[in-house]
Amino acid sequence: MPQEIRELDPTTVERIAAGEVVERPASVVKELVENSLDADASRIRVAVASGGTESIRVSDDGVGMDEDALRQAVRQHTTSKIRDIDDLEGGLATLGFRGEALHAIGAVSRTTITSRPRDERADRGAEITVEGGDAGTVQPAGCPVGTTVEVEDLFYNVPARRKYLAQDATEFAHVNSVVTAYALANPDVAVTLEHDGREVFSTTGRGNLTETVLDVYGREVAQAMIEIDDGKLPEGPLEGVSGLVSHPETNRASREYLSTYVNGRFVTADAVREAVLEAYEGQLASDRYPFAVLFVEVDPALVDVNVHPRKMDVRFANSEGVREQITAAVEDALRREGALRSRAPRG
Ligand code: ADP
Ligand code: MG
Numbered sequence: 080m081p082q083e084i085r086e087l088d089p090t091t092v093e094r095i096a097a098g099e100v101v102e103r104p105a106s107v108v109k110e111l112v113e114n115s116l117d118a119d120a121s122r123i124r125v126a127v128a129s130g131g132t133e134s135i136r137v138s139d140d141g142v143g144m145d146e147d148a149l150r151q152a153v154r155q156h157t158t159s160k161i162r163d164i165d166d167l168e169g170g171l172a173t174l175g176f177r178g179e180a181l182h183a184i185g186a187v188s189r190t191t192i193t194s195r196p197r198d199e200r201a202d203r204g205a206e207i208t209v210e211g212g213d214a215g216t217v218q219p220a221g222c223p224v225g226t227t228v229e230v231e232d233l234f235y236n237v238p239a240r241r242k243y244l245a246q247d248a249t250e251f252a253h254v255n256s257v258v259t260a261y262a263l264a265n266p267d268v269a270v271t272l273e274h275d276g277r278e279v280f281s282t283t284g285r286g287n288l289t290e291t292v293l294d295v296y297g298r299e300v301a302q303a304m305i306e307i308d309d310g311k312l313p314e315g316p317l318e319g320v321s322g323l324v325s326h327p328e329t330n331r332a333s334r335e336y337l338s339t340y341v342n343g344r345f346v347t348a349d350a351v352r353e354a355v356l357e358a359y360e361g362q363l364a365s366d367r368y369p370f371a372v373l374f375v376e377v378d379p380a381l382v383d384v385n386v387h388p389r390k391m392d393v394r395f396a397n398s399e400g401v402r403e404q405i406t407a408a409v410e411d412a413l414r415r416e417g418a419l420r421s422r423a424p425r426g
Contacts, residue, residue, distance in 0.1 A: 093155075093186050093212055094237055100183035103244060104131025104233060105253035107188075110180035111228050112261050115139035116268065117160065117173045118226065121284060125258050126273040130250030132233060132241075140225040143196035146205045146217045152192070153207060153214050155182040170379025174344065181228075185209030187240070188233045194226040211236045255279060259295050260338050260345045263372045266291040288323060292372065296336075300370055303329035305412045307373070313407050315400040319376035320408040324355065325369045326418045327362035336370040341382060343374070347391045351375060354402040358409035362419070375405065 087095075101107055108125060115123045118141025128134045144152060151157045158178030161167065167176065184190055189211070195204025206220035234241035244250060251274055262270035262282050269284030282294040293301035304323040312320055325336075339351045355371050363369065383394040395401045413419040 090212065096155075096179075097183035097186040098237070098240065100179050101187055101233070103253060104135055104250050105257045107131065107135050107184055107230055107233065108137065108254050109257045109261075110175075110184065111135070111137035111230075112258065113174035114180065114228075115141055115226070116261065116265060117175050118142045120225065120268060122269045122271075123261075124271045124273070125254075127251065127254055128275055130245075130247030130274075131254050132244055132247060132250055133231070135230040135233070135254075136227065138225065138227040140223070141197070143204070143225050144192075144194040145196045148196075149192060149194055149205055149207045149217050150214075153181050153185050153190075153209050155179065157182070168380075170342065184228075184230055185214065186212040187237050188235065189231045191229045192226065193220050193222045193229075195222050195224050197224050256335050262295055263288070263291055263338050264340050264343060264345060264374075288372065292323060292370075296370065300325065300329060304370065304372075305416045305418065307408050307412045308415070309408075311408070311411055313404055315404040316381055316395065316397045317375055317377050317401055317404045320373065320405055321376075322371065322373040324358075324371045324373065324409050324412055326416060327359055327369060327413070328418075330363055330367040330369050332366055332368070334368050337368060337373075338371065339373045339375070341375050341393050342377060342379060344393070345391060346393050348393050348395075350395060350398040350402055351405060354405035355409055357402070357406045358413060358419075362413075371409075373405070373409075375401070377401070 100110070104127065108131065112123060112125065115137060118139060120139035120141035122140045124138045126136045156178045158176060160173045161176045191206060191208045193204060193206045204220050204222040205217050207217050208215045234244070255272065258270065258272045266288050267284060267286040269282055271281040272279040280295050282291050289301055289304060292304055303326045305326060306323055307321050309319050309321040334352065337352050337355060339346055339348065339355070341348065341351070351373070355373060356368070359369055381396040410419060
């Protein structure tokens with residue numbers, strides 16, 4: 080008997096598509112924080128309950144949205160950031176561009192967005208609620224300038240996904256590393272993270288990277304950080320390598336303290352991480368890793384960021400050259416601090 084091929088109903092299609100963007104609470108937090116940064120926020124407050132499985136709230140003081148924008152924002156494939164595929168060529172000024180996140184989040188949760196535009200003379204904002212993909216009408220709401228997105232009961236209508244969420248502590252650890260990564264990349268933005276009503280960290284937003292490391296990781300780590308000298312970069316595909324790396328004596332048993340960014344975008348590209356670790360070769364026990372907050376600048380034409388929304392990976396046209404430059408920059412910093420033990424030349 081031939082198999083019957085059926086067309087999926089729109090609700091099923093929507094939930095499958097949403098699963099591509101939203102895997103767990105941390106992916107919601109990532110999308111919402113990116114939106115706040117794209118909206119030119121100078122303060123971002125992230126508050127989650129039960130690791131984000133119960134609720135996630137992200138508030139900012141960014142440009143905000145008026146009633147029409149709110150209505151548009153929760154629809155599928157709607158964005159204010161690009162017009163067509165040509166806008167992706169030659170680098171992108173914003174973190175978002177797919178126009179999928181708010182729609183996807185609304186499809187698998189109970190979401191309320193409250194917003195008031197910065198340039199509006201009216202003294203109030205507006206609010207829209209989306210429940211399992213059904214958007215309500217926009218209502219007036221009293222609120223400060225900026226945007227608050229509150230996401231409750233993530234995956235309440237996708238039991239298979241809900242069941243596979245980890246324990247709250249694990250989900251929160253993922254949320255924490257996302258918020259930490261964005262806080263470190265944006266020292267000029269005051270970022271606060273709260274879990275179950277308790278403040279986990281808060282950055283001043285005064286624009287100083289070492290101060291931000293202090294706010295996030297504490298004094299011991301901040302004092303162990305060594306600045307990378309951007310002026311000494313050898314020739315190669317990268318235009319700049321800057322940031323802070325820890326003295327080898329300050330290390331942890333996890334790679335999660337390696338925060339690496341390409342053109343301001345948080346990435347976990349293996350080429351970048353391995354290049355950093357290469358500089359520490361022989362300095363650390365095999366299961367120990369340094370702290371790093373490393374910013375790499377490259378001609379946008381030589382890097383592809385248009386990969387999967389959830390994969391924080393990038394591809395370089397010349398990854399060998401990229402690795403060599405990063406390793407050299409980190410080695411130079413460690414050597415300057417006398418933190419690089421002499422070792423036999425690599426063969
Ligand atoms: P994208 O970020 O790819 O454009 P999203 O679904 O995340 O797609 O957001 C859709 C649109 O909603 C954005 O393009 C932006 O115009 C608006 N938006 C989302 N979040 C905010 C925010 N925090 N402040 C102001 N505008 C926002
Ligand atoms: Mg977005």
